[in-house]
Structure formats: structure tokens, C-alpha cells
Amino acid sequence: MPINRYMKLALLALMLWQIAAPVAAAETPKQQLQATMERVMAVTRTFRSASDFENNKARLKQIIFPRFDFSEMARRSLGSYWSGLQGKEKEFLAAFVQFAEASYMNALGSYRGEKMVYGREQIDNNFAEVDTEVLNSRGDGTPITYKLHLVRGQWKVYDVIIDQISLVSNYRSQFSRILQTASMDELMRRLREKASAQTS
DSSP, X not given: OOOHXXXXXXXXXXXXXXXXXXXXXXXXXXXXXXXXXXHHHHHHTTOOSHHHHHHTHHHHHHHHGGGBOHHHHHHHHHGGGXXXXXXXXXXXXXXHHHHHHHHHHHHHHTOOOOEEEEEEEEXXXXXXXXXXXXXXXXXXXXXXXXXXXXXXXXXXXXXXEETTEEHHHHHHHHHHHHHHHSOHHHHHHHHHHHHHHHHO
8 A cells, every 4th residue: 555655754744743831731733733742752862773663662652642543534544335344343443553553653663853844723613634844854845734633632633634635535545446346354454464564
């Protein structure tokens, strides 16, 4: 699935959030994202070798993944096929989360000090969007917008728009193509296989 570039850019943007206020004071979507990623950066600043990343994977997961709503991302990515799971919702969600987490951790391991700027924050009731831009070493920018919704007082990411391409729409297109000729079991097998390949 050709999404590694999108995963990397999405996570790099999240990693580069900065905030001075403590987590408890964060209220807006931007503030909550910033607070989460400041904790991530505090960990990654201590890394001196590849083994440091490997040794801190569990710690990083505990910080990063509560900021994502993988259940909502999975449902939106599967689209109309979700209603046809017929009791396999939990199995699909488990496969999707395994795949998404592996992709994000793979992206985090490739962080090389990219810079970012962030701008507009738009809130509409329980939904929000936050704009950012990731800058490479040449100063070229890639626009990234995070889509979030409010879940029990926490703003959680359910989609990422990278250079006008939706991560969820990308997933949905790929999953739909697979399911046109293969079963749901086959799709889940491929997700688990992809996850294993990224963690090996």
C-alpha cells in the first residue's frame, strides 16, 4: 500500500508541535496536539542511536496513540463495507490498528529533524481542523491538515489531509479495490502482513 510517505509526513508534523503550557491546561485541539507532541519530543531528544528508539517504542506508543481515534479512522476507511462486517468489527479494528500503529511507529523512527509551522485552527461544535506545514532541509513545504473530533473531553485525530490528499480517503480507495476481488478476511490478512513487515 503506497502510504508510507503520507504516514511519515503526518507523524513528523505531529512531532514538531510546541507548547509551553502543561497538559492539564490544554483545551483547544491545537493545544492538546501540542501538549501530546511536546511529550514525544522530550523523549526523542534523548535518542543517540537506533537502539534508543527501539528501547522506547512502548513509551512512545503510550504517549502518541491516545491522541488518535483509530476506531473512527477504521470505520471511515472501510466506508460502506463496514456494515457488511457481520460480527467481524472487532477483528477488522484489531487488524487496522495493528497496521496503523506500525506505520506511524515506522514514520517516527525516520524522523530527521524536519521543521514545521502551523496556522489556522477551525472549530465547529465537536469537530475541528488544524493546519500545519512541514518544511524539509531545503525549505520546501508540505501542507498538512489534521481533522479531529471531541471524545469525552479529548480532541482525537480521525483523518489527516496531506498535500490535499486525505489519509482516510486513500485507505478507503485501496480497501475498496481489494474488496472488489478479495474477501474481508483477505484484506485483514494483508493489513496484518503489512504491519508485520514494518515492525520486522
